[in-house]
Amino acid sequence: MGKMDGKVALITGGARGQGRSHAIRLAEEGADIVVTDICEQIEGVHYPLATKEELDETVALVEKLGRRCLGYQADARSGDQMREVTDAAVAELGRLDTVAINHGIGLPHGTDADSLSIWDTVIDTNLSAVWRTAVAAIPHLRNSGGGSIIVTGSAASLVGLYNNAAYTTAKHGLIGLVKCLAADLSQDGIRANAVLPTNVNTKLFVNDYNLSRFCPNKENPTIDDMRFTAQSLNLLPIPWVEPEVISHAVLYLASDDAKYVTGIALPVDAGMTIQPPGIGPFLGARLGELEYQLKEAREARG
Structure with a gap:
């Protein structure tokens, strides 16, 4: 049935x-x-x-x-x-x-x-x-x-x-x-x-036009280049x-x-519509990772 x-x-x-x-x-x-x-x-x-x-x-x-x-x-x-x-x-x-x-x-x-x-x-x-x-x-x-x-x-x-x-x-x-x-x-x-x-x-x-919008500084972006921005919109860790x-x-x-x-x-x-104000957990973690990488790069340059 x-x-x-x-x-x-x-x-x-x-x-x-x-x-x-x-x-x-x-x-x-x-x-x-x-x-x-x-x-x-x-x-x-x-x-x-x-x-x-x-x-x-x-x-x-x-x-x-x-x-x-x-x-x-x-x-x-x-x-x-x-x-x-x-x-x-x-x-x-x-x-x-x-x-x-x-x-x-x-x-x-x-x-x-x-x-x-x-x-x-x-x-x-x-x-x-x-x-x-x-x-x-x-x-x-x-x-x-x-x-x-x-x-x-x-x-x-x-x-x-x-x-x-x-x-x-x-x-x-x-x-x-x-x-x-x-x-x-x-x-x-x-x-x-x-x-x-x-x-x-x-x-x-997921189309070429949105790829260019989500990845404005990327030449010939792919769907993988779009994942980070798309995932930052959701609470659950998916794009x-x-x-x-x-x-x-x-x-x-x-x-x-x-x-x-x-x-x-x-x-x-x-969870897109119940995102709390401020930076969400996924985006926050990614920004923290990028900040750490930037700090390491600066220290390596002396």
Whole structure:
């Protein structure tokens, strides 16, 4: 018996990364899956977004588990597109029980005039499109007698990030949206919750653009050069988590294990959002080590 036997789950941003991981994990527990992704580049995003080939690969991976999987190229920023694909999927699979609204982009920016268009792009993608997806799915959840809406927030849902006002604002907004959905849909037996990851080893975080940002003085930086800065953001001694770690939380919120859980924001953040003020233990130890090395170098020079 799987925790999702007889259930159907729709996952946005499902072509790769966290979305693909969620699709596989829910399928392993018996769910049939619907995955959507934009599968084209969004203007201003500095790293390659998912492709149709990656979306097809997600479908194939789920089907290898013996579950049905439908893949749709759709832009979650379009309420019409999301209604069309959700209606089509439910017509084929017969029901909808879980919606994991997982899509999002990272687009750092400053406070100059160029940030205005970036703000609109990020807010539309990371916040407004979540609302549009939920609106498309809610009638089908009602028809199934209830269900679960799971929104991918971020540690940035609870704390501010440098040079990421739009991303942080959108992710903060998701907490308010989840609370309102939980209240508005409670009488329909529909739960709404958010999961808040720390850095995750996906293309949204680990990409050439972020390598250059995290390692500004390093020529041709590698992922290993990024580890120190990334780990300094977390209390636990890790730079990031794998997508499967977040998928376990999504499964919990989707399943009957969480049947009385609604309106919460569940951090899976390695302690990022509860960092005490000042220098954390990892960074402090590293700074102490560097200070000692510098002292030794000075003494060696006389």
